[in-house]
Amino acid sequence: MRSLGKFATGATVAALGWALLLPSPHAANAPVGDVEAGKAIAMDRAKGNCIACHMIPGGQSPGTIGPALVAMSSRYPTIEKLHAQIYDSTVANPQSAMPPFGKNRILTEQELNDVTAYIWSL
Amino acid sequence: MNKTILTLAAIGLTLGAAGASQATPQEDQAMFQSYFMKRFPNVPKDDFVNGAYALDPVGRENWEAIEEFPPYETAVSNGEKMWATPFANGKTYADCFPDGPAIAGKYPYWNKDKGTVVTLTMDLNGCREANGEKPLKPETGPMAELNAYIAFESRGQIRKVVIPEDDPRALAAYEKGREFYFTRRGQFNFACVTCHGANSGNQLRSEILSPAFGHTTHWPVYRSKWGEIGGLHRRYKGCNEQVRAKAFEADGEEYRDLEYFMSYMDNGLPLNGPGARK
Numbered sequence: 001m002r003s004l005g006k007f008a009t010g011a012t013v014a015a016l017g018w019a020l021l022l023p024s025p026h027a028a029n030a031p032v033g034d035v036e037a038g039k040a041i042a043m044d045r046a047k048g049n050c051i052a053c054h055m056i057p058g059g060q061s062p063g064t065i066g067p068a069l070v071a072m073s074s075r076y077p078t079i080e081k082l083h084a085q086i087y088d089s090t091v092a093n094p095q096s097a098m099p100p101f102g103k104n105r106i107l108t109e110q111e112l113n114d115v116t117a118y119i120w121s122l
Numbered sequence: 123m124n125k126t127i128l129t130l131a132a133i134g135l136t137l138g139a140a141g142a143s144q145a146t147p148q149e150d151q152a153m154f155q156s157y158f159m160k161r162f163p164n165v166p167k168d169d170f171v172n173g174a175y176a177l178d179p180v181g182r183e184n185w186e187a188i189e190e191f192p193p194y195e196t197a198v199s200n201g202e203k204m205w206a207t208p209f210a211n212g213k214t215y216a217d218c219f220p221d222g223p224a225i226a227g228k229y230p231y232w233n234k235d236k237g238t239v240v241t242l243t244m245d246l247n248g249c250r251e252a253n254g255e256k257p258l259k260p261e262t263g264p265m266a267e268l269n270a271y272i273a274f275e276s277r278g279q280i281r282k283v284v285i286p287e288d289d290p291r292a293l294a295a296y297e298k299g300r301e302f303y304f305t306r307r308g309q310f311n312f313a314c315v316t317c318h319g320a321n322s323g324n325q326l327r328s329e330i331l332s333p334a335f336g337h338t339t340h341w342p343v344y345r346s347k348w349g350e351i352g353g354l355h356r357r358y359k360g361c362n363e364q365v366r367a368k369a370f371e372a373d374g375e376e377y378r379d380l381e382y383f384m385s386y387m388d389n390g391l392p393l394n395g396p397g398a399r400k
Contacts, residue, residue, distance in 0.1 A: 051327065052326055052327045053326065061327050061328040062325075062327070063324065063325045063326045063327050064324045064325045065321050065324045065325070065326060065331075090311070097312070097316045097317075097320075097321060099309070099310040099311050099312070100311055104309045104310070104311060105309070106309055106310070
């Protein structure tokens with residue numbers, strides 16, 4: 001049991017490692033994220049800092065550079081599409097001012113999933 | 123997308139394009155200036171030297187209150203003392219700059235002998251070295267104070283940067299500066315123009331992004347964030363670091379060429395340094 005546990009942990013670490021190395025880890029499965037953790041990341045200057053550019057309901061002193069983050073599940077057909085946009089918005093629009101949060105490793109994969117879950121909930 | 127946005131992008135898009143289709147610096151400058159004047163039709167041309175305060179009445183009011191007792195005043199008077207204090211050999215800056223101290227309007231310029239863009243701080247350090255003194259750090263400390271005095275004495279001079287046509291290296295330096303301006307860099311993938319072109323006037327959190335036009339006229343600046351005076355290249359370094367890119371050396375080739383491009387874009391504007399900013 002003990003060795004199996006070890007093996008499972010090792011496999012998880014390996015899978016995470018692979019996820020970080022792959023160019024588009026968002027493509028395969030629907031991201032599973034924590035909405036509350038995502039909210040903290042979205043408001044944190046050193047992390048997502050979404051509020052610096054986007055109006056977010058309930059957020060203080062929002063920027064005006066990007067569109068307001070409202071009704072997201074009606075603006076994006078799937079959560080994967082939203083995830084892809086946060087991962088690297090220059091794919092959809094090369095002129096996009098938004099930093100590529102996933103591609104440039106500004107956020108970890110888990111943070112990206114959390115923030116995606118939060119934005120999707122808006 | 124409106125037409126003016128396309129126009130500014132066009133300056134960037136001429137980058138690396140076939141020589142025949144490349145805009146001249148004069149064409150770049152006309153496009154650049156008209157882009158910002160169309161984007162902010164209520165801002166008089168000369169008011170672009172005031173950056174975000176040209177756009178934001180509340181910020182301007184606070185800033186004008188600060189200017190009542192300018193935070194750069196100490197720097198100006200320290201700089202004035204430096205200007206007048208003889209070097210160990212008895213000479214002064216005035217021996218190097220007979221037209222001085224109101225010389226800011228001559229910079230930056232193309233030096234054909236050296237084959238580089240020369241900034242004011244480079245010539246001031248050159249003067250020091252010719253007189254047996256050590257050069258100073260260009261973007262901060264005593265050099266920024268000396269620069270503040272020179273800027274203060276030069277107020278009202280008109281920006282008139284020249285790209286001499288008899289030396290193709292001058293045009294190449296300008297083009298490198300332009301390329302720098304439009305190149306995305308750093309973990310955040312921002313070019314200078316990302317924030318200060320099509321997003322100028324927008325708010326980054328509660329800060330209004332200043333338009334690129336007029337960015338070079340008011341240096342050095344007493345920045346509240348720094349709590350002291352600093353030069354344009356210090357701000358360049360800070361900008362590069364903010365987008366999580368590598369900062370370059372003050373007075374190094376990258377920033378010299380960038381200053382050359384940006385100053386050329388500001389031709390025709392009055393100089394108003396030193397400045398005070400948040």
